[in-house]
Amino acid sequence: MSWLEKLLPPKIQHTDPADRRQVPEGLWIKCPSCETVLYKTDLEQNQNVCPSCNHHHRIGARARLNAFLDNEGRYEIGQEVVPVDPLKFKDSRKYPERIKEAMENTGETDALVVMGGAVLNINLVAACFEFDFMAGSMGSVVGERFVRGVEAAIEQKVPFVCFTATGGARMQEGLLSLMQMAKTNASLTRLAKKGLPYISVLTDPTTGGVSASFAFVGDVVIAEPRH
Numbered sequence: 001m002s003w004l005e006k007l008l009p010p011k012i013q014h015t016d017p018a019d020r021r022q023v024p025e026g027l028w029i030k031c032p033s034c035e036t037v038l039y040k041t042d043l044e045q046n047q048n049v050c051p052s053c054n055h056h057h058r059i060g061a062r063a064r065l066n067a068f069l070d071n072e073g074r075y076e077i078g079q080e081v082v083p084v085d086p087l088k089f090k091d092s093r094k095y096p097e098r099i100k101e102a103m104e105n106t107g108e109t110d111a112l113v114v115m116g117g118a119v120l121n122i123n124l125v126a127a128c129f130e131f132d133f134m135a136g137s138m139g140s141v142v143g144e145r146f147v148r149g150v151e152a153a154i155e156q157k158v159p160f161v162c163f164t165a166t167g168g169a170r171m172q173e174g175l176l177s178l179m180q181m182a183k184t185n186a187s188l189t190r191l192a193k194k195g196l197p198y199i200s201v202l203t204d205p206t207t208g209g210v211s212a213s214f215a216f217v218g219d220v221v222i223a224e225p226r227h
Contacts (some may be wrong), residue, residue, distance in 0.1 A: 029053055045161040056225055058204060060106075061113040061130035064163055069117035069128060077114040077125065077152055078145035087174055093174040096208030102133045111166070114149035116156070125153040128163040131205075136166035137175040138210050146214070150187040150198075159197045160188075164215045168208015180212035188214055 031036050033055035043050070048057040048068055059067075065074075089095040101110060106217070111133040116125050127149045129136040153160040169177040189196055200218030201209075215221075 008124065029057075031057075054225075058131065058165070059135050060083060060132065061108070061128040064128050065113060065117075066125060067117075068128075068161075068163075069115060069119060071122065072118075074115050074117040077116060078148040079109065081148075082143050083139060083141045084111045084170075085170070086176065089172045089174070091172070098172065106130055106133045108133050109144070111136045111138070112142040112145045114145045116152055122159075123156065124159045124161055125149045125156070126163070129203075129210075130166075130204075131165040133146050136164075136210075137168065137170035137209045138166060139170035139175075140180065141181055142170075142182075143183050146180075146184045147187040150184075150191050153196060154191055154194050157194070157196065159199060160176055160191060161199045161201065161223045162214065162218075163203055164206040164210055166201045166206060166208065167213075170177040170211075179210065182210050183190050184214045185217065188217060192219075201214045 025041055029040050029043055029052065030036070031038060031050045034053035036050065036052040038050065038052075042122075043057065044063070046065075047057070048059045050057065083099050085095045085099075087095075102111075104223075108130050111130050112127055113130060114125065114127040117124075118124065127146055129142075134159060150160050169180070171177070191198055197219045199220045199222070200215055201222045201224060202215060203224045206215050
């Protein structure tokens with residue numbers, strides 16, 4: 001018996017490490033800019049902007065659309081379109097395995113969410129990339145959902161807004177992915193001919209084939225600040 005154990009009152013019992021309470025993971029977030037430790041709920045209520053240094057943290061697609069659109073009258077477009085593996089692609093892992101993992105991690109079926117709704121009672125259609133789904137890469141589903149969103153905007157005669165957060169084309173779909181660059185731009189040409197505005201909001205990061213196609217051709221292009 002150690003000297004400390006001799007001094008401890010007999011009623012004081014050592015706690016089994018397995019029984020000790022643990023702080024839940026993900027409750028606190030350190031700002032990568034100023035290194036302030038932030039309570040996650042407070043950060044989310046501040047639209048994921050650090051209250052100490054105004055650093056803009058990355059935000060998921062649905063969280064962004066929830067913050068952007070009015071609460072009433074929302075409806076999703078193209079959610080029934082889901083990815084397939086026409087090329088039977090395999091690198092270090094099979095493409096369907098990567099898709100399944102991304103679905104489980106994000107709760108999304110692909111990297112673009114498109115919704116109709118309104119902002120301050122002004123009707124529009126908005127699309128937003130989910131970067132955590134395979135780095136927001138653009139495959140056939142992203143292209144199809146984007147085009148369906150543009151077609152809905154044309155049909156309703158409303159503006160189309162897109163928030164980009166993407167690493168570019170999805171290599172697992174090869175040429176099919178690259179074809180989406182022409183497909184999406186063609187739909188925006190139809191939107192422009194109808195005299196309807198297209199607003200592109202560039203968020204962190206926006207690179208590759210998306211920046212080389214529809215991200216940089218908006219009537220208005222806005223780069224979201226990081227600080």
